[in-house]
Amino acid sequence: MDFPGPDGFLGTRASLMLDVVVLAMAVVLVALAWSVLQVKRGNFQLHKWTQVGLTVALIVAVLAFEIEMRLYGWEERSAGELGGQASPLTWQVLYVHLVFAVTSFFLWPAVAWRALRRFPSPPAPGEHSRSHIFWARLAAIIMTLTAVTGWTFYCVAFVR
Numbered sequence: 484m485d486f487p488g489p490d491g492f493l494g495t496r497a498s499l500m501l502d503v504v505v506l507a508m509a510v511v512l513v514a515l516a517w518s519v520l521q522v523k524r525g526n527f528q529l530h531k532w533t534q535v536g537l538t539v540a541l542i543v544a545v546l547a548f549e550i551e552m553r554l555y556g557w558e559e560r561s562a563g564e565l566g567g568q569a570s571p572l573t574w575q576v577l578y579v580h581l582v583f584a585v586t587s588f589f590l591w592p593a594v595a596w597r598a599l600r601r602f603p604s605p606p607a608p609g610e611h612s613r614s615h616i617f618w619a620r621l622a623a624i625i626m627t628l629t630a631v632t633g634w635t636f637y638c639v640a641f642v643r
């Protein structure tokens with residue numbers, strides 16, 4: 484069907500940026516796991532730059548994604564017809580996803596910003612460690628839940 488805006492490449496009804504973000508979340512989780520592994524090995528500098536890169540990439544991706552959603556919408560694609568509306572289940576899954584996504588959007592950059600300000604350069608364990616380990620682990624868990632609920636939304640909205 485000829486929906487407004489660019490089509491995605493995964494062969495579903497979703498748009499280009501939806502497909503980009505769905506794939507990007509998988510890359511983010513793998514990079515996050517690798518980055519935490521670097522901490523365990525004492526490679527704090529590598530952890531730092533991976534996390535800073537992820538933070539910038541996430542902000543850029545979310546902005547591009549939001550612009551596309553505001554310009555072209557997603558409900559018609561979800562419904563599968565022009566002028567159609569998304570199902571009640573799709574909205575319920577979206578609200579659950581948004582709770583985690585909005586929390587991530589604020590928590591993640593805050594954790595990165597505080598780490599940059601409070602760890603020494605080059606980074607090493609210190610006074611900020613206790614706080615960072617608590618908030619950074621929470622940010623990592625919420626980011627994982629953002630991805631899982633995001634993939635669920637994608638399947639319910641654009642694949643069924």
Ligand code: HEM
Nearest residue numbers: 522527531534591594595598599602606607608612619620
């Ligand atoms: C959103 C961004 C970040 C996340 C999600 C994150 C995640 C984590 C996690 C989960 C740990 C604990 C690993 C464990 O369980 O032992 C950790 C440790 C650490 N992170 Fe980050 N990190 C972020 C940004 C940064 C930045 C920007 C720096 C450097 C400026 C940094 C420096 C460190 C250091 C030095 C440790 C080791 C702390 C210690 O064991 O005493 N992190 N990080």
